[in-house]
Amino acid sequence: MPEPAPTPTTGPPSADGPARVVVLISGTGTLLQALLDACAGPGFGAQVVAVGSDRPGVAGLARAEAAGVPTFVHPLSPGADRAAWDAGLRDRVAAHAPDLVVSAGFMKLVGPAFLAAFGGRTLNTHPALLPAFPGMHGPRDALAHGVKVAGATVFLVDEGVDTGVILDQAAVRVHDDDTVASLHERIKVVERDLLVSTTHQLATRTWQVVDRKVRWDS
Numbered sequence: 221m222p223e224p225a226p227t228p229t230t231g232p233p234s235a236d237g238p239a240r241v242v243v244l245i246s247g248t249g250t251l252l253q254a255l256l257d258a259c260a261g262p263g264f265g266a267q268v269v270a271v272g273s274d275r276p277g278v279a280g281l282a283r284a285e286a287a288g289v290p291t292f293v294h295p296l297s298p299g300a301d302r303a304a305w306d307a308g309l310r311d312r313v314a315a316h317a318p319d320l321v322v323s324a325g326f327m328k329l330v331g332p333a334f335l336a337a338f339g340g341r342t343l344n345t346h347p348a349l350l351p352a353f354p355g356m357h358g359p360r361d362a363l364a365h366g367v368k369v370a371g372a373t374v375f376l377v378d379e380g381v382d383t384g385v386i387l388d389q390a391a392v393r394v395h396d397d398d399t400v401a402s403l404h405e406r407i408k409v410v411e412r413d414l415l416v417s418t419t420h421q422l423a424t425r426t427w428q429v430v431d432r433k434v435r436w437d438s
């Protein structure tokens with residue numbers, strides 16, 4: 221039986237001007253800050269047009285406001301209808317007509333409605349070398365497992381938990397005296413660079429995904 225034909229995903233650039241990026245956050249927003257700083261430079265090819273958070277009052281929202289970027293808060297209340305929350309998030313993001321969505325420390329899983337609108341153009345970052353140590357506690361789980369090399373992964377969001385197509389990865393050595401916090405902080409240094417460089421690539425080149433591999437066409 222022949223293999224089914226691959227379904228390529230092609231990405232921006234599709235429009236004139238910088239790619240429009242909506243960033244989703246939940247906390248401190250140092251990844252967001254790296255992206256805001258990069259977008260301010262010449263020729264980056266992307267601009268952050270809105271920042272959304274599931275939590276009010278977080279530092280990342282203040283970073284966006286300081287940069288003059290519109291913000292919104294879309295909380296998921298305990299016991300709330302998850303599908304309605306997901307459709308609402310889709311609508312809040314869609315209002316800003318993004319070319320790309322960046323999940324930068326956004327601690328919620330998006331669902332089918334969101335992915336129907338933005339699947340294939342939503343990237344996420346994870347502080348572990350996927351497919352090892354997915355989930356909420358990548359650095360903690362990597363340290364507990366005794367790995368010697370940890371790192372960060374930027375990938376396209378799909379319906380799974382940190383299972384999407386890997387766009388890029390970077391490694392850091394684990395130190396004998398590392399704590400979860402020290403390891404995570406060192407990972408975040410490379411994670412910020414990775415997010416910035418991958419966003420730039422996606423915003424300025426044409427690309428497609430075939431058989432889980434991203435291929436840069438220009």
Ligand code: GRF
Pocket residue numbers: 246247248249250251252280324325326345346347408411
């Ligand atoms: C990052 O390591 C991200 O991968 C993880 O949370 C961290 C967010 O950091 N899920 P910040 O809020 O951008 O500083």
